[in-house]
Amino acid sequence: DAKTTQPPSMDCAEGRAANLPCNHSTISGNEYVYWYRQIHSQGPQYIIHGLKNNETNEMASLIITEDRKSSTLILPHATLRDTAVYYCIVRVGVNDYKLSFGAGTTVTVRA
Protein backbone atom coordinates (compact mmCIF):
# COMPACT_ATOMS: atom_id res chain seq x y z
CA ASP A 1 0.00 0.00 0.00
CA ALA A 2 1.12 3.55 -0.68
CA LYS A 3 2.37 5.48 2.32
CA THR A 4 0.94 8.79 3.36
CA THR A 5 2.46 11.91 4.89
CA GLN A 6 0.51 14.23 7.13
CA PRO A 7 1.49 17.18 9.30
CA PRO A 8 1.78 16.09 12.93
CA SER A 9 -0.53 18.73 14.33
CA MET A 10 -2.87 21.53 13.45
CA ASP A 11 -4.92 24.10 15.34
CA CYS A 12 -8.24 25.37 14.15
CA ALA A 13 -10.67 27.98 15.42
CA GLU A 14 -14.16 26.83 16.28
CA GLY A 15 -16.61 27.60 13.51
CA ARG A 16 -13.93 27.93 10.87
CA ALA A 17 -13.09 25.43 8.18
CA ALA A 18 -10.26 23.00 8.90
CA ASN A 19 -8.20 21.89 5.92
CA LEU A 20 -6.13 18.78 6.54
CA PRO A 21 -3.54 17.90 3.90
CA CYS A 22 -2.24 14.47 3.01
CA ASN A 23 0.48 13.48 0.58
CA HIS A 24 0.33 10.09 -1.11
CA SER A 25 2.72 10.53 -4.01
CA THR A 26 3.17 6.79 -4.60
CA ILE A 27 -0.52 5.98 -4.77
CA SER A 28 -1.50 3.39 -7.35
CA GLY A 29 -4.34 3.69 -9.79
CA ASN A 30 -6.52 1.24 -7.90
CA GLU A 31 -5.96 2.70 -4.45
CA TYR A 32 -8.58 4.74 -2.67
CA VAL A 33 -7.94 7.56 -0.20
CA TYR A 34 -9.70 7.02 3.11
CA TRP A 35 -9.96 9.30 6.10
CA TYR A 36 -10.62 8.16 9.65
CA ARG A 37 -10.45 10.02 12.91
CA GLN A 38 -9.87 8.89 16.46
CA ILE A 39 -11.19 10.83 19.38
CA HIS A 40 -9.24 10.24 22.54
CA SER A 41 -9.64 6.74 23.99
CA GLN A 42 -12.10 5.62 21.34
CA GLY A 43 -11.92 3.46 18.24
CA PRO A 44 -11.36 5.07 14.84
CA GLN A 45 -14.37 6.51 13.06
CA TYR A 46 -14.82 6.49 9.29
CA ILE A 47 -15.14 9.96 7.74
CA ILE A 48 -15.00 9.77 3.98
CA HIS A 49 -13.24 8.14 1.05
CA GLY A 50 -12.62 8.76 -2.64
CA LEU A 51 -10.79 7.48 -5.69
CA LYS A 52 -10.27 10.49 -7.95
CA ASN A 53 -13.38 12.63 -7.79
CA ASN A 54 -14.06 15.06 -4.99
CA GLU A 55 -16.48 13.73 -2.41
CA THR A 56 -18.75 15.29 0.17
CA ASN A 57 -20.86 13.85 2.94
CA GLU A 58 -22.46 15.11 6.12
CA MET A 59 -19.16 15.13 7.95
CA ALA A 60 -16.61 16.47 5.51
CA SER A 61 -15.41 17.06 1.98
CA LEU A 62 -12.51 15.35 0.29
CA ILE A 63 -10.56 17.10 -2.43
CA ILE A 64 -8.18 14.92 -4.44
CA THR A 65 -5.69 16.54 -6.81
CA GLU A 66 -5.87 15.62 -10.46
CA ASP A 67 -2.63 13.64 -10.29
CA ARG A 68 -3.94 11.95 -7.10
CA LYS A 69 -0.67 12.53 -5.31
CA SER A 70 -2.29 14.52 -2.55
CA SER A 71 -5.63 15.24 -1.00
CA THR A 72 -7.26 17.57 1.49
CA LEU A 73 -9.92 16.76 4.03
CA ILE A 74 -12.14 19.72 4.77
CA LEU A 75 -14.20 20.03 7.93
CA PRO A 76 -16.44 22.93 6.92
CA HIS A 77 -17.35 24.28 10.35
CA ALA A 78 -15.09 22.82 12.99
CA THR A 79 -16.52 22.28 16.46
CA LEU A 80 -14.80 21.40 19.71
CA ARG A 81 -16.00 17.83 19.23
CA ASP A 82 -13.89 17.59 16.07
CA THR A 83 -10.73 17.62 18.17
CA ALA A 84 -9.14 14.27 17.30
CA VAL A 85 -6.32 12.54 15.46
CA TYR A 86 -7.10 12.34 11.75
CA TYR A 87 -5.65 9.54 9.68
CA CYS A 88 -5.27 9.53 5.92
CA ILE A 89 -4.97 5.98 4.59
CA VAL A 90 -4.75 4.57 1.11
CA ARG A 91 -6.46 1.27 0.46
CA VAL A 92 -6.53 -0.97 -2.57
CA GLY A 93 -10.29 -0.96 -2.53
CA VAL A 94 -13.40 -1.36 -0.47
CA ASN A 95 -12.48 -4.99 0.14
CA ASP A 96 -9.09 -4.09 1.55
CA TYR A 97 -9.88 -4.11 5.24
CA LYS A 98 -6.38 -4.51 6.61
CA LEU A 99 -5.49 -0.93 7.40
CA SER A 100 -2.08 0.50 8.19
CA PHE A 101 -2.26 3.63 10.28
CA GLY A 102 0.40 6.30 10.10
CA ALA A 103 0.98 8.95 12.72
CA GLY A 104 -1.95 11.07 11.58
CA THR A 105 -2.62 14.75 12.28
CA THR A 106 -3.65 15.84 15.74
CA VAL A 107 -6.28 18.50 15.21
CA THR A 108 -7.13 20.77 18.11
CA VAL A 109 -10.18 22.96 17.72
CA ARG A 110 -10.03 26.00 19.98
CA ALA A 111 -12.93 28.13 21.14
Place this chain on the structure above:
Amino acid sequence: GAVVSQHPSWVICKSGTSVKIECRSLDFQATTMFWYRQFPKQSLMLMATSNEGSKATYEQGVEKDKFLINHASLTLSTLTVTSAHPEDSSFYICSAADAYNEKLFFGSGTQLSVL
Protein backbone atom coordinates in the same frame (compact mmCIF):
# COMPACT_ATOMS: atom_id res chain seq x y z
CA GLY B 1 -26.02 1.37 11.28
CA ALA B 2 -23.76 -1.58 11.96
CA VAL B 3 -22.04 -1.65 15.31
CA VAL B 4 -19.05 -3.46 16.65
CA SER B 5 -19.17 -4.07 20.36
CA GLN B 6 -15.94 -4.52 22.27
CA HIS B 7 -15.90 -5.69 25.88
CA PRO B 8 -14.67 -4.86 28.40
CA SER B 9 -13.96 -1.15 27.95
CA TRP B 10 -11.22 -1.30 30.53
CA VAL B 11 -9.64 -3.96 32.66
CA ILE B 12 -7.06 -4.00 35.41
CA CYS B 13 -5.31 -7.24 36.17
CA LYS B 14 -2.38 -8.59 38.12
CA SER B 15 0.83 -9.55 36.41
CA GLY B 16 0.80 -13.18 35.34
CA THR B 17 -2.92 -13.48 34.82
CA SER B 18 -4.74 -13.81 31.50
CA VAL B 19 -7.27 -11.38 30.13
CA LYS B 20 -9.87 -12.00 27.44
CA ILE B 21 -11.25 -9.22 25.24
CA GLU B 22 -14.33 -9.79 23.11
CA CYS B 23 -15.22 -8.21 19.80
CA ARG B 24 -18.72 -8.73 18.44
CA SER B 25 -20.37 -7.62 15.26
CA LEU B 26 -23.92 -6.87 16.32
CA ASP B 27 -25.90 -6.86 13.09
CA PHE B 28 -23.67 -8.29 10.41
CA GLN B 29 -21.51 -11.31 9.86
CA ALA B 30 -17.80 -10.69 9.93
CA THR B 31 -15.63 -13.38 8.41
CA THR B 32 -12.62 -11.21 9.07
CA MET B 33 -11.77 -9.14 12.12
CA PHE B 34 -8.60 -7.31 13.02
CA TRP B 35 -6.87 -6.61 16.30
CA TYR B 36 -4.80 -3.49 16.91
CA ARG B 37 -2.75 -2.25 19.82
CA GLN B 38 -2.12 1.38 20.62
CA PHE B 39 0.34 2.77 23.13
CA PRO B 40 -0.09 6.30 24.52
CA LYS B 41 0.49 9.04 21.97
CA GLN B 42 1.20 6.49 19.27
CA SER B 43 -0.73 5.25 16.27
CA LEU B 44 -2.60 1.98 15.96
CA MET B 45 -0.43 -1.04 15.26
CA LEU B 46 -2.00 -4.03 13.58
CA MET B 47 -1.41 -7.17 15.62
CA ALA B 48 -3.30 -9.85 13.75
CA THR B 49 -6.01 -10.75 11.31
CA SER B 50 -8.70 -13.01 12.69
CA ASN B 51 -10.44 -15.32 10.24
CA GLU B 52 -13.60 -17.18 11.14
CA GLY B 53 -12.99 -20.88 11.36
CA SER B 54 -9.25 -20.74 10.80
CA LYS B 55 -6.07 -19.67 12.50
CA ALA B 56 -5.29 -16.03 12.91
CA THR B 57 -2.55 -14.39 10.90
CA TYR B 58 -0.12 -12.47 13.08
CA GLU B 59 1.99 -9.49 12.10
CA GLN B 60 5.72 -9.73 12.37
CA GLY B 61 6.92 -9.38 15.93
CA VAL B 62 3.61 -10.29 17.56
CA GLU B 63 3.82 -13.39 19.75
CA LYS B 64 1.00 -15.72 18.79
CA ASP B 65 1.35 -17.76 21.98
CA LYS B 66 0.94 -14.65 24.06
CA PHE B 67 -1.92 -13.08 22.16
CA LEU B 68 -4.37 -15.88 21.50
CA ILE B 69 -7.06 -15.12 18.97
CA ASN B 70 -10.19 -17.16 18.50
CA HIS B 71 -12.80 -16.43 15.84
CA ALA B 72 -15.24 -19.23 16.48
CA SER B 73 -18.30 -17.64 14.95
CA LEU B 74 -19.18 -15.08 12.31
CA THR B 75 -19.97 -12.49 14.97
CA LEU B 76 -17.35 -13.01 17.65
CA SER B 77 -13.60 -12.80 17.87
CA THR B 78 -11.69 -12.91 21.14
CA LEU B 79 -8.20 -11.80 22.03
CA THR B 80 -6.65 -13.36 25.11
CA VAL B 81 -3.55 -11.79 26.55
CA THR B 82 -1.89 -14.67 28.36
CA SER B 83 0.40 -14.23 31.35
CA ALA B 84 0.04 -10.49 31.12
CA HIS B 85 2.91 -8.25 32.18
CA PRO B 86 3.02 -4.49 32.73
CA GLU B 87 4.50 -3.97 29.27
CA ASP B 88 1.29 -5.43 27.81
CA SER B 89 -0.63 -2.49 29.22
CA SER B 90 -2.11 -0.81 26.19
CA PHE B 91 -5.28 0.17 24.36
CA TYR B 92 -6.55 -2.74 22.27
CA ILE B 93 -8.95 -2.12 19.40
CA CYS B 94 -10.76 -4.51 17.10
CA SER B 95 -12.31 -3.92 13.71
CA ALA B 96 -14.76 -6.04 11.77
CA ALA B 97 -15.32 -6.21 8.05
CA ASP B 98 -18.87 -6.20 6.76
CA ALA B 99 -17.93 -7.63 3.40
CA TYR B 100 -21.51 -7.76 2.15
CA ASN B 101 -21.91 -4.00 2.48
CA GLU B 102 -18.22 -3.33 1.88
CA LYS B 103 -17.75 -1.48 5.14
CA LEU B 104 -15.30 -1.63 8.01
CA PHE B 105 -16.23 -0.83 11.59
CA PHE B 106 -14.15 -0.38 14.71
CA GLY B 107 -14.85 -1.29 18.29
CA SER B 108 -14.58 1.31 21.04
CA GLY B 109 -11.40 -0.20 22.41
CA THR B 110 -10.25 -1.84 25.63
CA GLN B 111 -7.78 -0.20 27.97
CA LEU B 112 -5.71 -2.90 29.65
CA SER B 113 -3.66 -2.05 32.71
CA VAL B 114 -1.42 -4.76 34.13
CA LEU B 115 -0.18 -4.15 37.65
